[in-house]
Amino acid sequence: MLVTLYILVSMVGVHSATVSILTDEISQNKTNPNINEISAKNVDVFRQLMNQETIIRINLVKNVHALMKDMLTLQEKMVETEGEISRVKTTTYQEISELKKQVEFLKAENAALKNKTAVDEKEIMILKENLENVSNTLTDVKVEVRYLSISIFGMNDDSKEIDKRLQELENSTKEIENEVRMNDKNNAATLSDLEKRQLTLIDDLKNTTSSLRGDFGDYETNQLKISATISSLELFRINQTLSKCDPKQNVAFTAGVTSQSTTWNSGTLIFDKVILNVGNGYNPSTGIFTSPVAGTFVFYVTAVEYSKQDLYVDIVLNSVSKVRTMGYSDAAYQTGTNMVILNLQKGDSVWVRHYSGKGYYTSSAPVTTFTGFLVE
Template sequence: MLATGVLVFAFLNVVQTSSLSVVTDDETENLTSPNLDTLDSNNVDVFRQLLNQETLIRMTLVKNVHALMKDMLTLQEKLTVAENKISKIQTSTDHEITVLKKEIDILQTENSFLKNHSAFCKNDLENLNENLDYVTKSISDVKVEVRYLTISLFDINDRYREMEKLLQCFNVSTENIKSEIEDNDQKQSTELLEMKTQHMKTIDDIRNITRTLNADLNQYKTDQWRLSDSVSSLEQFRNNQTNTKCDQKQEVAFTAGVTSSSSTWNSGTLIFNVVITNAGNGYNPSTGVFTTPIGGTYVFYVSAVEYSKQYLRIDIVLNSVSKVRAIGVDSASYQTGTNMVVLELQKGDSVWVKHSYGKGYYSENVPLITLSGFRIL
């Protein structure tokens, strides 16, 4: 710009010098110096008019030169301002491009993770189906075994009753032997005692057999109870697996936002009162809490804007335990904080966003502050 101004100034000087010699035929001497006595009056008037016109032309040129120089300076200032604005815009654009590239990389990484996790979940589901088939077959086998054990238990009960009757008969025989010993003479007492001894041994053997049978019977009863409990547990497991298999197709996803700003919010739960999507009805816009309608793997994402350099720090909370944190710093106004978390949830678990530090938040009619979550099928 400086070189351009110098060239324009040199050009104007050349034009001015040339205009000085237009009337005088390239001579710089004073036009009034020739002897006017040799000229007639008409020629004198002509020369005077020419001199007046030359003066007017010079004055006009000087004004034009000043105006042109002023325009050049104004143009130079505007050009400098424009160059500064272009430089700022280029810097801001480069920064935004860098941020977008980083976000694209993060999204690609998350997408890859979700694809891998989806494949892993499919494998788990296939394994679960195989295990379910195996458990179903095992339940059928256990039922057959329970039937056999029940039949064996009935047989043992019958044998136990027969042994009781036999024991009663031996008791009766023992009483009879005692009577006969009292009635018989001394000679027969030895034989009767021997018979009594044999009968007592037989009775003891029968009693031992009875105890063994009672113990076996109790053991069979215990085994039957255990098998019944096992069958009940297996049936419940199969029902749970069947319900789980059906619930795998249930979709759970939500997005909610905040459309108003607050400069004083400094505690409690951040309530996203505007619901955009709520598949599965897990999110409650009145309380700001998401309650898991079905267990599984969930992804949650939060974004928040701090209010005019007031600093903002919020947490994603699972059952009152902070899992991840987002921060909007106060180095500049309206800074955005974001974060994402993947959680393994059981039915009935609660997830929400709570205040951690700072004060206030900023949003617009189209929400700048949002909370989203979905279940990975």
């Protein structure tokens, strides 16, 4: 910029030293410019150029300051963005870790359910075989009862025939007695022989009748025993059938934990001490209740936190949380309780799952418990 100013000043000086020849090269006609006036003009031009340069410098300085301020702001925003990215990464890693835990937990539950399904299938097969055996035995018993009934009916016919013959014998005896009375004393010996023969025949018939009636009584007794056995077998078969298909059978359980923990912080809370388990729906090995029937159930959980450690647990249905308990660490051994009523289908699963905090407390008589029962 200064070089440019110097060149302009030099050009002005050169032009001011020139002479204009107007006519005939006569010195009187030569025009000499006013050097003072030209110098004043040059000074004004120089001042204007200097003012413009100053303005340009000031604007450049302002622009540089604004640019530096923008760079500082950009740096601050970049730092904030990097912090936010770091927080997002940390949160993402935590969520991924939690999802991995959930996947492992679901895999374990799936394996447990598969094992339980295999065991249930084996039990069902054994029960079917037992029912088939009972049905076959019952069929055989019914056949034997039919044969016995036919035999008893035949004996009834024989007994009626014997009674008929006895009646005929009595009538014959009366006729003989009448005939004997009509004979004279000469026939006394013959009458005596006939009476002896009559008495012998009557005794034989009475003995035969008594024996037949005894046998008939034994058959009746055996028939009653067989009928009782059949009734017992039928009742057993009905009970076995109803225990598997009656939708209104009783289902209820209560279980507790037998030992406390200060570090438990994930997964299913396993209540390993079974107090009641009607219907065998609760599994103390997995802590999971599997509904044997469809219906409306009530579930209740009590969880005691361990010495000022927060404890939150959920009652979950098929891995979906339904209600939550809260044991807050404001004081030691705070108790969290909650209850829920659920409509379950046969095969649905309900258990207690960790949500937050760690550890739980119990005693010899369980204070951390899980209860459920069928209401309809």
